[in-house]
Amino acid sequence: MLSDRLALRRRLFGLAGRQHGFFTAAQAVEVGYSHQAQKHHVDSGNWLRVGRGVFRISEWPAQQFDHLVRLTLWSGGVGVVSHASALSAHDLGEVDPGRVHLSVPTRFRRTTAGTVLHRPLPPEEHIEDRDGYRVTTPSRALAECAEARIEQQWLDSAVGDALERGLTTPRRLRDAAAQLGPTAELGIHVALTASDR
Structure with missing residues (x-):
């Protein structure tokens, strides 16, 4: 179970890494996160909701663009x-x-x-x-x-x-x-x- 979560996290970080730490709800679903799991990560502070259907990994450093x-x-x-x-x-x-x-x-x-x-x-x-x-x-x-x-x-x-x-x-x-x-x-x-x- 832990290895599954780590694999999901790695896939998400790989995707988000190409987008300054951002990703959409649809992209998270493609990676393997259900909508319920997305809510959990927002509520836990792992992800920041930055717009409708757009998230950012909370610890990602800010960049110029x-x-x-x-x-x-x-x-x-x-x-x-x-x-x-x-x-x-x-x-x-x-x-x-x-x-x-x-x-x-x-x-x-x-x-x-x-x-x-x-x-x-x-x-x-x-x-x-x-x-x-x-x-x-x-x-x-x-x-x-x-x-x-x-x-x-x-x-x-x-x-x-x-x-x-x-x-x-x-x-x-x-x-x-x-x-x-x-x-x-x-x-x-x-x-x-x-x-x-």
Whole structure:
């Protein structure tokens, strides 16, 4: 019996380890924890309930992008961190969004406080996998912010950072902006001009 519990715990830790210590109720069921066992672990303090159907192993250390992992799990794993939140995840510029920007499928209908949802999902070639969440590429995130008309000075700073660090090129930026339309193209053009590219 003890060996069964240890095997369950190892499987859960293996899953949670890829998601900053977070996991969903459905994932816990897949690992082998019944809903009754889940309640027991929450009541005992082994797991923390951090959202509807989302838990975290209580002793797991906090990490910088925990909120992005939690919201990705809240979305059922379909959400992609985008726009200004993607700039923050890539450490570009000085944008510090007050809410998390998440791109979701067109038919996605859930909402949660502190989140801005964008539809539809970006194409797969504009998405990067991270530890526990997915995020738009630097080029796509910059184009999304240009399309959303963030302050030009913030966009200029983020574009300058991305170019300086080699995370994108002027051509990739222009291509990403062209996919989103004239507003994005204009914002990226101004930012590239400001960085003399």
